[in-house]
Amino acid sequence: MENKKKYIILKCDDYGVGNDENWKRFIDICIKRNVKANLGINAGSSDGGAYPFLKRVRYLVKDIFGLNNDKKFWKYTRELIEDGGLFELWNHSYFHKNFQEINDLKIVNDLIIKNQETVKRELGVTMRAFGAPYNKCSQLMQESLEALQDIKIWLYGIPNSKVPFVLSVIDTRIADIEDSNSKPNFEMFLKAYTEKINTSISDFLIIQLHPARHNSDSSKEIEKLLDFLLEQGHSFILLKDFLKRVSADA
């Protein structure tokens, strides 16, 4: 029996963080195949002054892409999301914090809203989705997202929250390409995929990636993954395509 065709949402975490060459390589792999990918951005820069504990977080936008300059980073990103329509940004929090360790709603709101507003200011883009750093969700996070009208999708979120669309781990995560060290392993993916694809009910599958951590060897595994999924006849979609599809069904 032929597998049902799925819509694949590539959930690429930590855009704006880490090794620029690795990100560029991943982006080129997608462009070469015309594959759409959703980039979860941490837009935080060194202006975390309001929260001294956040100063310890050294994930600085200006350190990536070898550009060492916020303006160049935003220019690169603007061109990326405008050219060819292959990429969409989603909110991965201003800083990459474990929200389960934050007990203050004001800080939770600030981390989410500041990221939202920075991207809006720099790129004129309203992000429609949120995904938690480390996928560590909390009740305060739920409260914050439910009050934020912009956010329509919560990736790997808490089921039954009032965020319009929660793409839960249970429904959408059938096979991981990365092991627990974020190292891609296509054989591991293929095994889980083969076992579960026929029992998966959702039309949408999420595959989580951390491109900043993929060296040139592990990028080959990503290429195998994307080629396999294309060969299987699945379609890669952006989160805005997801919203269009689910609204059309409603």
Ligand SMILES: [Zn+2]
């Ligand atoms: Zn992350």
